[in-house]
Amino acid sequence: xxxxxxxxxxxxxxxxxxxxxxxxxxxxxxxxxxxxxxxxxxxxxxxxxxxxxxxxxxxxxxxxxxxxxxxxxxxxxxxxxxxxxxxxxxxxxxxxxxxxxxxxxxxxxxxxxxxxxxxxxxxxxxxxxxxxxxxxxxxxxxxxxxxxxxxxxxxxxxxxxxxxxxxxxxxxxxxxxxxxxxxxxxxxxxxxxxxxxxxxxxxxxxxxxx
Numbered sequence: 001x002x003x004x005x006x007x008x009x010x011x012x013x014x015x016x017x018x019x020x021x022x023x024x025x026x027x028x029x030x031x032x033x034x035x036x037x038x039x040x041x042x043x044x045x046x047x048x049x050x051x052x053x054x055x056x057x058x059x060x061x062x063x064x065x066x067x068x069x070x071x072x073x074x075x076x077x078x079x080x081x082x083x084x085x086x087x088x089x090x091x092x093x094x095x096x097x098x099x100x101x102x103x104x105x106x107x108x109x110x111x112x113x114x115x116x117x118x119x120x121x122x123x124x125x126x127x128x129x130x131x132x133x134x135x136x137x138x139x140x141x142x143x144x145x146x147x148x149x150x151x152x153x154x155x156x157x158x159x160x161x162x163x164x165x166x167x168x169x170x171x172x173x174x175x176x177x178x179x180x181x182x183x184x185x186x187x188x189x190x191x192x193x194x195x196x197x198x199x200x201x202x203x204x205x206x207x208x209x210x
Contacts, residue, residue, distance in 0.1 A: 040169035046117025091194030
């Protein structure tokens with residue numbers, strides 16, 4: 001079982017990542033604004049299943065990496081840092097977009113909403129970075145079974161992500177309307193998220209294996 005401090009720290013990292021721009025947030029906001037909250041929640045169910053699939057697939061790989069291929073950790077860590085830096089640039093570059101400026105989407109039935117949410121999450125590189133580069137930093141092999149620690153930490157990430165995304169779905173219309181009347185806040189949000197991403201990228205790049 002991970003230490004409480006590790007759980008809290010990982011929960012904060014998961015919160016920071018779920019609040020950053022990414023395919024899941026953009027899709028959920030876009031679908032909610034074009035089809036309403038029920039469609040957004042169905043889409044979120046698909047996204048949640050994607051998290052579960054990633055967790056069950058990745059924790060076995062994380063265990064193997066930690067126990068048999070230590071050098072692979074550094075490759076994943078640096079690759080994850082590079083991807084987070086890329087996301088930061090996408091948010092901060094001239095002409096960057098906020099996730100609350102969604103693209104228009106044609107209405108689709110519930111089964112396709114669920115499937116699209118699932119596939120959107122599976123094809124989201126940020127989730128791979130989370131499980132393969134960030135999660136190992138919070139696992140201490142001497143504090144119990146590595147697989148169990150991975151599952152507990154992954155469960156925390158799923159709970160945080162689903163709770164935050166559900167809040168975003170339920171409030172997307174109100175937030176979008178508020179920001180549409182105050183375009184300056186879109187830039188504030190974009191720069192805030194870009195700064196958080198850049199900070200996470202620097203932390204990951206400088207983190208050494210313990």
